Amino acid sequence: MIHVSELNFTYPKNRENTLHNLCFKVNKAEIFGFVGPSGAGKSTTVKILIGLLKNYRGKVNVLHQEANRVNKDFYENLGVSFEVPNLYEKFTAIENLNFFKGLYKNTGLDPLLLLSMVGLQHDAHTRVDKFSKGMKIRLNFIRALQHNPDLFFLDEPTSGLDPANARGIMDIILDLKSKGKTIFLTTHNMTVAEDLCDKLAFLVDGNISLIDSPRNLKLKYGKKSVKVEYKKHGSLHSATFALKGLGKNKEYLRVLNTYPIETIHSEEARLDDVFIKVTGRRLV
Numbered sequence: 431m432i433h434v435s436e437l438n439f440t441y442p443k444n445r446e447n448t449l450h451n452l453c454f455k456v457n458k459a460e461i462f463g464f465v466g467p468s469g470a471g472k473s474t475t476v477k478i479l480i481g482l483l484k485n486y487r488g489k490v491n492v493l494h495q496e497a498n499r500v501n502k503d504f505y506e507n508l509g510v511s512f513e514v515p516n517l518y519e520k521f522t523a524i525e526n527l528n529f530f531k532g533l534y535k536n537t538g539l540d541p542l543l544l545l546s547m548v549g550l551q552h553d554a555h556t557r558v559d560k561f562s563k564g565m566k567i568r569l570n571f572i573r574a575l576q577h578n579p580d581l582f583f584l585d586e587p588t589s590g591l592d593p594a595n596a597r598g599i600m601d602i603i604l605d606l607k608s609k610g611k612t613i614f615l616t617t618h619n620m621t622v623a624e625d626l627c628d629k630l631a632f633l634v635d636g637n638i639s640l641i642d643s644p645r646n647l648k649l650k651y652g653k654k655s656v657k658v659e660y661k662k663h664g665s666l667h668s669a670t671f672a673l674k675g676l677g678k679n680k681e682y683l684r685v686l687n688t689y690p691i692e693t694i695h696s697e698e699a700r701l702d703d704v705f706i707k708v709t710g711r712r713l714v
């Protein structure tokens with residue numbers, strides 16, 4: 431669905447490159463996470479991929495078209511949700527949806543159904559200038575869904591939402607994937623990245639430092655050990671054992687058979703820590 435090679439980009443007034451030699455592929459029905467701190471170049475990359483910034487160098491193939499000379503049909507198959515909602519404040523929620531729906535050929539999904547997917551069914555006829563920030567973000571999100579495209583660009587989709595609404599949006603994204611949709615997602619939230627993405631690209635200062643699955647990253651950078659917490663004489667103790675040969679590790683088996691166990695965890699790395707290890711930077 432997306433094939434980028436040697437992508438370089440410089441903003442007209444800047445001297446330095448904002449993006450350096452980016453290379454990546456996104457396959458159908460994949461959720462590809464573009465993860466990096468603020469200012470890394472995530473939004474710039476999205477703007478190039480959706481044909482807004484055209485003066486790039488390199489190859490950017492999206493839905494079988496070069497991104498700087500796409501035809502009109504390109505946008506029929508693209509769902510874009512930017513971080514900052516751009517909605518018509520004086521229109522109601524449903525008027526906004528109907529207006530944007532009119533820009534596409536596809537008949538699309540039922541606006542009321544979409545509103546109920548993000549808990550806005552009772553606000554269909556409320557003007558958007560009466561909406562809270564979180565409500566606008568949710569409305570902006572379903573706006574990207576309504577013409578039923580195959581490829582989505584979601585820029586920080588859960589940013590600014592409370593945990594329950596963020597979870598709701600994440601579940602919708604997983605549901606889109608199960609329907610064969612492809613999702614390019616940018617975030618600086620590692621929990622979102624880990625829960626949703628098949629592959630992650632780490633971006634810092636316009637460079638991709640690695641691309642891998644969350645699972646591989648955690649295994650590769652974690653310790654190959656298991657930590658057991660158990661109660662002994664009324665107080666909490668813990669012990670760590672190598673994963674290798676665990677089933678035959680006598681001390682491990684003795685602990686399991688002797689004491690009440692409170693927790694057992696394999697010590698794979700947290701992705702936030704992997705990011706710091708790989709890039710030397712924090713995800714803020």
Ligand SMILES: Nc1ncnc2c1ncn2[C@@H]1O[C@H](COP(=O)(O)OP(=O)(O)O)[C@@H](O)[C@H]1O
Pocket residue numbers: 441443444448466467468469470471472473474475
């Ligand atoms: N319109 C612009 N003109 C010049 N520089 C820009 C413009 N937009 C973004 N930048 C710069 O490009 C870099 C990447 O920005 P951006 O793509 O918005 O990062 P992110 O989305 O990862 O936070 C930043 O250093 C930012 O200041």
Ligand SMILES: [Mg+2]
Pocket residue numbers: 472473474513585
């Ligand atoms: Mg951004």
